[in-house]
Amino acid sequence: VTLLKYGVYEALFALLASCMNKDGLLVAYGSGFITREFLKSLRRPFSDMMEPKFQFAMKFNGLELDDSDL
Numbered sequence: 356v357t358l359l360k361y362g363v364y365e366a367l368f369a370l371l372a373s374c375m376n377k378d379g380l381l382v383a384y385g386s387g388f389i390t391r392e393f394l395k396s397l398r399r400p401f402s403d404m405m406e407p408k409f410q411f412a413m414k415f416n417g418l419e420l421d422d423s424d425l
Contacts, residue, residue, distance in 0.1 A: 368408065368411060369415065371408065371412065372411065372412035372415040372416055373416075375408070375409060375412035375413075375416070376412075377391070377409075378390060378391055379391045379393075380394070391409060
């Protein structure tokens with residue numbers, strides 16, 4: 356069960372990284388954009404949870420993988 360949980364998290368982070376850039380997060384199939392500064396301004400713990408995901412996404416997107424690599 357634990358291995359399954361971690362596998363789901365890894366897949367979720369890989370999918371989420373494709374919707375993120377250094378400035379924010381695309382939502383609603385690309386029709387909306389939430390800025391990183393807005394997410395930082397939210398109350399804790401949400402603001403603290405999102406920043407590591409942005410850092411991961413920037414490093415992951417730096418690999419420039421395409422869909423066949425994932």
